[in-house]
Amino acid sequence: MLGPDLDLYAYLYPEDNTEQLASTTAINATTIRIYPHYDVHCEVKPQLPQLITDWEHKTGVTVKRLTNNQGLLVHGSQIKMIDSDS
16 A cells, blocks of 8 residues: 555456456555465465566566565665564
């Protein structure tokens, strides 16, 4: 939601667009695109890693995959990975 758009999610989960929204514009507070809960979602949808990789190659955009134990701290131009396991 904090990135520029939700294009990745529209690609991965078109069935979730129940309102038939034409725009996937998000808050655009950062240019970072993340996929949260990646570890858990991969267990449910084993093809997810390949689908995200395909989308990255198609769009030229990188997705930061975050597990349930990770987060990103964004402060201005500084970005820090937070990992509760370390």
